[in-house]
Amino acid sequence: MAERDKREAERLSAVVLESLDEESVKGKLPRRALRSRTQFYRLFRALIEETPEAMRRRLLLERAAWQVSRTRLSVTEIALEAGYGSLEAFTRAFRKAFRVSPSLYRRMGAQPIHLPAPNGFHFCAPGSKSEGALAMDLFDRFSGTDTWHTKKLLEAAATLTDAQLDKRLGHPAKLLPWEKEPESLRAVLERLVYTKEVWAAALLGGEMPEEKKGKEDLTAAALLARFEKADGDYLRALAEVRKRGGWDDTFIDALCEPAETFTFGGMFAHVITFNTYRRLSALGMLRDLGVKVEGFGCPTEYEMAVAPWRPVEVAR
Numbered sequence: 599m600a601e602r603d604k605r606e607a608e609r610l611s612a613v614v615l616e617s618l619d620e621e622s623v624k625g626k627l628p629r630r631a632l633r634s635r636t637q638f639y640r641l642f643r644a645l646i647e648e649t650p651e652a653m654r655r656r657l658l659l660e661r662a663a664w665q666v667s668r669t670r671l672s673v674t675e676i677a678l679e680a681g682y683g684s685l686e687a688f689t690r691a692f693r694k695a696f697r698v699s700p701s702l703y704r705r706m707g708a709q710p711i712h713l714p715a716p717n718g719f720h721f722c723a724p725g726s727k728s729e730g731a732l733a734m735d736l737f738d739r740f741s742g743t744d745t746w747h748t749k750k751l752l753e754a755a756a757t758l759t760d761a762q763l764d765k766r767l768g769h770p771a772k773l774l775p776w777e778k779e780p781e782s783l784r785a786v787l788e789r790l791v792y793t794k795e796v797w798a799a800a801l802l803g804g805e806m807p808e809e810k811k812g813k814e815d816l817t818a819a820a821l822l823a824r825f826e827k828a829d830g831d832y833l834r835a836l837a838e839v840r841k842r843g844g845w846d847d848t849f850i851d852a853l854c855e856p857a858e859t860f861t862f863g864g865m866f867a868h869v870i871t872f873n874t875y876r877r878l879s880a881l882g883m884l885r886d887l888g889v890k891v892e893g894f895g896c897p898t899e900y901e902m903a904v905a906p907w908r909p910v911e912v913a914r
Contacts, residue, residue: 607645610638611719614654618661618721621681623654647716656713659695660721662688663711666704673700698826706826707833710746710903737840740870743900744877745829748790751880752825754891755787756818763818767883783883788816790876791825797869798831800851836866 613631617623627650628638642650662680665671671679677688692700695713703709712720755763763784780786788810795807810816815824839845845863860868877895884891893899 603645606641607717610642611646611653611717614650615657615719615721617654618658619679646719653715653717653719656695656715657719657721659691660711660713662692662700663696663703663709664721666692666700667707667709667711673704676700702826702830705834706745706830707741707837710742710900712903735840737836737866739897739901741833741836741866743895743897744870744873745833746900746903747877747895748825748829748873749822750891750893751790751877751884752787752818752822754884754889755783755880756822757889758783758818758887760813762887765887767886783880783887784816786876786880786883787818787821790873790880791821791828793869793873793876794825794828794832796853797865798828798835800853801835801849802831803852806853836862 610631613627616630617627620626625635628635631638633641639650642648646653648656658680662676665676665679666673673688674685677685680688682688682691689699692703696703696709698706764782766781767783780789792807792809799805799807810824814820839847839862845866846861848859848861849865851858851860851865874895881891881895
């Protein structure tokens with residue numbers, strides 16, 4: 599994209615971004631861009647590859663996702679601010695965009711807020727730094743990457759057959775002496791999920807979760823549903839620890855035999871360390887099975903996924 603076109607794309611998109619707090623913008627955007635209606639829409643589609651209306655709806659949903667996961671506003675208030683006439687309509691649109699309901703998204707803690715876009719223009723969180731959609735600390739980056747990448751892997755696994763999921767593969771993933779060596783992609787993915795289920799139960803004082811045996815609990819879709827619940831519980835517990843600066847505080851893991859004492863920070867580092875290995879093993883297995891999975895599971899990729907609203911040149 600030529601420098602002149604890039605500047606024009608930035609200016610046109612800014613007109614849309616600055617309109618998010620208005621109830622109606624019908625007919626207003628071309629005037630603010632100092633263009634005729636025909637010229638405004640023609641340039642917008644040519645330079646930004648999205649209609650102004652579609653971009654505005656997407657930005658409103660991205661802002662709503664930020665508000666759901668990082669403010670105490672009620673979901674009804676957020677729905678109205680996003681321009682939806684009812685909570686039901688907002689919930690349908692939110693679920694279609696983010697694949698979970700607003701209430702579950704809130705329980706899951708800090709999550710990526712940006713939706714797929716052809717142009718790289720996204721909502722920028724209030725008060726964010728120039729290069730971060732959130733003022734993210736290391737907990738945000740590591741926990742966010744673990745959640746984001748695991749979900750990507752489970753979604754990719756949903757494209758495989760049972761035979762492919764259960765195929766014996768040569769990626770050893772046994773890390774701890776008390777674990778059985780996973781022999782297939784399904785087993786590695788299940789271990790990722792089960793790890794979160796166990797630690798969520800330990801943090802919240804629950805019972806030791808049973809290891810699932812039935813195929814209905816081990817499909818990619820079932821594993822994703824299990825992961826979203828466990829990961830949401832796990833992150834909710836740790837969000838309280840971070841809020842009080844309690845990483846050096848200890849807790850008793852009554853699920854161990856015998857019970858053991860851990861620091862919250864040590865436990866979190868343990869989970870991230872071993873889950874990272876499992877995720878990268880699963881990524882290699884998926885690629886061996888012919889599944890095209892973008893990226894490498896790197897935290898910088900997650901960071902880019904939640905980068906702020908900022909113009910980038912679209913590759914052509």
